[in-house]
Amino acid sequence: MRIDVLTLFPEMFAGVFGSSILGKAHDKGIVSLNTLNFRDFANNKHNTVDDMPYGGGGGMVLKAEPIFGAVEHVLERQRRAEDGEEARKPRVILMCPQGRPFTQEIARELSEESHLIFICGHYEGYDERIREHLVTDELSVGDYVLTGGELPAMVVTDAVVRLLPGVLGNEQSAVTDSFSDGLLEYPHYTRPAEFRGWKVPDALLSGHHAEIEKWRRRQSLERTLARRPELLDRAELTKEERIWLDSLHAQRENSAEN
Template sequence: MLEGVFKSSILGKAQEKGIVSLNAVNFRDYSTSKHNTVDDTPYGGGGGMVLKPEPIFAAVEDVLNGQSGSARVILMCPQGETFTQAKAEELSTEEHLIFICGHYEGYDERIREHLVTDELSIGDYVLTGGELPAMVVIDSVARLLPGVLGNETSAVTDSFSTGLLEYPHYTRPAEFRGWKVPDMLLSGHHANIEAWRHEQALQRTLDRRPDLLNQAQLTDKDKKLLQKLKAQKITNPAD
């Protein structure tokens, strides 16, 4: 699952450029049992199987090669901190990330207590394993590295990067089936275009994710504009 994504699209190109190195490790290879077992029944009873600490510790320590503290060790689990763009930006500054992906009922608690540095969740729901969430986080983090995206401003203006949702985009043709590109984007006046885009970002955030405005860094001008937009929304609720 992981290798297919690692070799595809932007992640694949980023590796070809030497910007990022991605390596999938099967911790079953570190099992000491005859059948390469990595899980066992939980103490105290209960359903499901629990990942044993030995193969997980051995795999991570082998990857670290004795360099304790040189990597963020991230456990993907529903109980973890909800992953956000801000977290992606934080992790993109790290030199080395290790993701632990379970595929069972749960982890031995000693993995949480003594091995990992972070626990992450991509949402309040449960999946069959941590592989898909890890791929989501890896993709989100890798695209922030310099040189990964073709346009370096793309990641900067993404939704959530500024605390607001991104403004709407248009491309050619200028008119399609009677729907026209806003005149402002055709004006060639860059300062006015940037102002329009910022207003659109505020409007879109107000309409779709007003909760984000509570944490967004808003200027006094933004706050006045939001008051105006809210008043317009009350006056014209169908718009």
């Protein structure tokens, strides 16, 4: 996979892209992580990339010209590298509070792509022609506003890259993560078996794989019910699991009333 990030602050990505899982994935050649300062594509002598909004209002708006120029530069460079071979068009992703809420499902979807381009804005907003004629996706990492799109782009990149084959030391890690099956992940324990009087659950020490899986599934369901019950509406559950959850929910409501 190739990932290009268009940003006014490429230095922000040096530590993130060069460290931990992302750095190792880059070193292994599994992913190519690149940044590009779109100020270099401004078409004026002062290299300005923003201007006042038509119609008035507070803040400045990111101009269309430098963004289009930077994306087209990346595409041309990629075309030359592939020596004219037919390639899938990249996903051009605008990090924006108005975008689709980013989820594990979207991360998995993007991990199937060969090329992603992220656009990180600053200022009040984007010229709407960027959205209408250049961008393929708009993503948000939450219902809040940040100074720019750099941190969200880092979050999405990390979530996507860790799903690529060969990135994680244990491929099962990504399979059992929270949200991978629509539920929150079960609790984890490690040595010692007892710490300050707190013991590891007997099921995990039993060595009985079927019992361990049953315990983990129940814990995942119970934790999801307690913390993110809305996820259960979309989860794939058996009839027995639905009945057990209804019973557990009823017990909790009775306890709360008493």
